[in-house]
Amino acid sequence: xxxxxxTKKGPIMEPDGRVRQDPYSLxxxxxxxxxxxxxxxxxxxxxxxLSLNFTEDDDNTLRRHFTPEYLKWVLAPPGWQTQWLCxxxxxxxxxxxxxxxxxxxxxxxxxxRKVAQVNFLCVHRKLRQKRMSPVLIRELTRRVxxxxxxxxxxxxxxxxxxxxxxxxxxxxxLSLRKLTDVNYPGLRLNTKLQLKLNRLPExxxxxxxxxxxxxxxxxxxxxxxxxxxxxxxxxxxxPQEAEHWLLPKENVLDSYVVEASHGTGLTDLVSFYxxxxxxxxxxxxxxxxxxxxxxxxxxxxxxxxxxxxxxRLAKAEVSLRHQGLGDGRDxxxxxxxxxxxxxxxxxxxxxx
Numbered sequence: 001x002x003x004x005x006x007t008k009k010g011p012i013m014e015p016d017g018r019v020r021q022d023p024y025s026l027x028x029x030x031x032x033x034x035x036x037x038x039x040x041x042x043x044x045x046x047x048x049x050l051s052l053n054f055t056e057d058d059d060n061t062l063r064r065h066f067t068p069e070y071l072k073w074v075l076a077p078p079g080w081q082t083q084w085l086c087x088x089x090x091x092x093x094x095x096x097x098x099x100x101x102x103x104x105x106x107x108x109x110x111x112x113r114k115v116a117q118v119n120f121l122c123v124h125r126k127l128r129q130k131r132m133s134p135v136l137i138r139e140l141t142r143r144v145x146x147x148x149x150x151x152x153x154x155x156x157x158x159x160x161x162x163x164x165x166x167x168x169x170x171x172x173x174l175s176l177r178k179l180t181d182v183n184y185p186g187l188r189l190n191t192k193l194q195l196k197l198n199r200l201p202e203x204x205x206x207x208x209x210x211x212x213x214x215x216x217x218x219x220x221x222x223x224x225x226x227x228x229x230x231x232x233x234x235x236x237x238x239p240q241e242a243e244h245w246l247l248p249k250e251n252v253l254d255s256y257v258v259e260a261s262h263g264t265g266l267t268d269l270v271s272f273y274x275x276x277x278x279x280x281x282x283x284x285x286x287x288x289x290x291x292x293x294x295x296x297x298x299x300x301x302x303x304x305x306x307x308x309x310x311x312r313l314a315k316a317e318v319s320l321r322h323q324g325l326g327d328g329r330d331x332x333x334x335x336x337x338x339x340x341x342x343x344x345x346x347x348x349x350x351x352x
């Protein structure tokens with residue numbers, strides 16, 4: 001989107017309506033496939049491909065591990081399109097390439113636009129010299145265009161033309177001894193001092209903090225709408241989308257709200273989702289779990305108290321990570337949250 005001073009706001013290029021009808025060509029021995037995220041067998045294939053080939057830390061000790069429950073939540077929101085989940089298979093049907101997009105509505109300045117939210121570009125590590133990624137991107141673009149959607153957003157660990165925004169990861173260890181055992185990046189102080197500095201209070205500070213229910217969705221939507229007023233770029237969630245992205249799901253998503261004492265509605269909202277990391281070549285530990293802060297909106301509660309209570313609720317996970325975009329940094333600094341300096345950050349939100 002364009003919108004600098006003296007520049008008309010709107011698409012950089014207007015679509016001309018011409019859309020390629022035939023899929024892009026693949027090398028001999030490879031075929032396109034359209035994947036169904038509601039199929040347990042297909043989800044298992046996607047999980048295996050991503051877990052073995054998507055991300056791994058520089059010293060090959062930690063690797064993202066994807067669960068079927070998490071992938072179904074991410075890949076199949078309301079309005080999801082089967083054709084936007086592109087797979088590449090060998091002649092023996094093995095899945096070796098994958099890219100996905102899901103529909104989303106964004107408030108962009110004073111307008112609302114439907115976009116494709118791109119995720120999980122992955123090619124089997126043995127095939128990365130075959131220039132498969134550009135073909136996957138072009139094929140997904142073609143399929144998105146066929147549905148009349150001409151803008152997309154995605155994140156990348158490098159700056160590509162032209163970024164909309166840049167985010168940094170901030171993290172806070174919760175299970176410090178385990179993190180130290182597996183050499184989790186960013187832990188620089190000695191363990192005894194870290195344990196002292198990261199000790200959480202035993203009692204909850206936020207009065208009335210409770211799990212979000214389906215009946216809370218309208219109030220949560222009102223909080224989100226008010227929170228994003230004045231933002232140049234923000235999600236425009238329908239009630240169905242808010243239910244999908246906020247309603248708690250076991251081992252995937254947790255959401256909590258605070259209700260006004262006089263019963264006039266919700267005053268605060270906090271949510272986090274859980275991702276898993278496989279620990280490689282360790283004699284004791286096999287997996288880490290990480291809680292990622294999704295929303296934190298406060299109108300009546302001290303934000304530090306609310307996030308501190310969230311840390312307590314998430315302490316079964318390995319750490320709480322916040323993707324910093326906006327005013328979250330000031331809320332997190334008193335809680336000894338550190339800047340994450342791994343290969344996963346910074347994240348740049350791009351547009352196509």
